[in-house]
Amino acid sequence: MSSLPDWLIALISIVIPGFGSPDVSAYNGYVEADYVYVAPSAVGRIVQMGVDEGEMVGAGDVLFRIDASHQKAALRAATAQVAVAQANLDNLSTGSRTAEIDVIRATLDQARADQRLAQSTLDRSEQLLASGSVSKARVDADQTMVLSANARVAQLEAQLQVAELPARDAQRIAAEASHEAALAQLDDARSALADREVIAPVGGLIDRVFYEEGEVVGAAAPVMSILPPDALKALFFVPEAHRASVQPGEVFDVTCNGCPANLTARVTRLATTPQYTPPIIYSREERARLVFRAEAVLENADGVLPGQPLTLSPRQ
DSSP: OTTSOHHHHHHHHHHSTTTTOOOOOOEEEEEEEOOEEEOOSSOEEEEEEOOOTTOEEOTTOEEEEEOOHHHHHHHHHHHHHHHHHHHHHHHHHHOSOHHHHHHHHHHHHHHHHHHHHHHHHHHHHHHHHHHTSSOHHHHHHHHHHHHHHHHHHHHHHHHHHHHHSOOOHHHHHHHHHHHHHHHHHHHHHHHHHHTTEEEOSSOEEEEEEOOOTTOEEOTTOOOEEEEOTTOEEEEEEEEGGGGGGOOTTOEEEEEOTTOOTTOEEEEEEEOSSOBOSSOOOOOSTTGGGOEEEEEEEEESOTTOOTTOEEEEEEOO
């Protein structure tokens, strides 16, 4: 191709775009950053902003706080509900209270004393009946008193046994379920309160703050953006003729104004669909204007800023 005169190459290139174009040894691109956007999980008013733009933060640092008055009240209510459920469960598991059982036992002791007295009275009446000192009606009445005393004792013994037993299985299962539900509500209230304090998911530079203290922010609405130290990548465009020669994992040398001397970029993604500027149709003559977007993670990128122009050259 170099044997052709320059004027002939220029003439042919007008008729056939891309003819005689030299091989591309470098690709132009720019720096793009993958920001982390921090947002609350629920709507609320910002009551404290803990960081400013340009400040460095670490993972776990408090970034801002949302008004938590409602969540604190809900936590107190959930804590009280757990206490009520626990008391009901304890009551069903242990039976009646000690004072109630003591009353039943005292009444049973009195009934047993009445039972002994009634039996003693019946024994005397039967002896006197044999000697003719009392009537048969008196003996029958004393026998009725004994039967009544026996029934009273049996009733109180049954009450004492029931009072000392725990609740039935169904009641106990229901109380345990209520207790578990109360504990779940308590966990939910604690989580909702903790969510009002938003912490940094990653460390990095606070790039932008979109809200001011006192403003109301919606759920999932970004309040600020963080630029992690390893979130920079190079975006560049590969001509169609070089598409097959660039592979993911390939390392390029990178140069730019003010960049470190050892700056490199490793290709992580190469688009499968082309881009056009301006839009044109597929044809053999127009392939030279066909490019593919590529991404490469920057390595040793100290001092490199988002938006900065780059030149990427294949490593020799």
